[in-house]
Amino acid sequence: MHGYLGGGMQWADQVEIFSEHFRVITPDLPGFGENHALTTPETIRQLAQYVLDELDRLEVNRFHLVGHSMGGMIVQEMVALAPERVDKLVLYGTGPVGIMPGRFETIDESRRSVQEKGIEETGRRIAATWFLHGESAAGYRVCAELAVKASLQAALAGLAAMEGWSGVLALSKIASSTLVLWGDRDRAYLWNQPEQLWREIADAQLGVIPGCSHAVHLEKPHLFNAMLQDFLGTD
Secondary structure, three states: OOOOOOOHHHHHHHHHHHOOOOOOOOOOOOOOHHOOOOOOOOOOOOOOOHHHHHHHOOOOOOOEEEEOOOOHHHHHHHHOOOOOHEEEEEEEOOOOOOOOOOOOHHHHHHHHHHHHHHHHHHHHHHHHHOOOOOOOOOHHHHHHHHOEEEEEEEHHHHHHHOOOOOOOOHHOOOOEEEEEEEEEOOEEEEEEEHHHHHHHHHEEEEEEOOOOOOOHHHHHHHHHHHHHHHOOOOO
């Protein structure tokens, strides 16, 4: 599950590799990616229900979940809504608090940037923060192209959804085997956020990938994929 200003296309490498073992589904949230014409809900719970409804439509009853960034919030909410359907859970570059304390800029600053400078300039700038080497990073282009596909309504609704969400009280109720993945130079989610996931989810493992920012799966895909393969049991 992609995050804010993301889309399913950012998982192309993972789809190719993991399709050998699983049916891999990488939905675009409403308002993002190929669904940019759809209206975006303004709560994480509504976004989670949208994904669950899509899985129902595809007749997928039980599944593993991988959620990145805002997508990590969404999959936490999916576990709260349908715990019996989730086998293994990967919370990647995410946390339990939607306002993201210590983020490279506040939610309000991002909102003002979207409103004053537009989605294209803001989207490209925010996408650069996801990489240790910014715009020169190999994976930057695909993220920037996805970011500017988002509608203005989606960009603002996504910020409102994150700002109004907290999953802290639900952490102790997560029973799924969980892997918390984090890049040690992440500028969106500082260490206290993945640490809280790791410490408060009962069956949680921790993987820290060095020399990466927020888009580990594009910065060091070989390490990211190896950790998922080990956790999901694809050997």
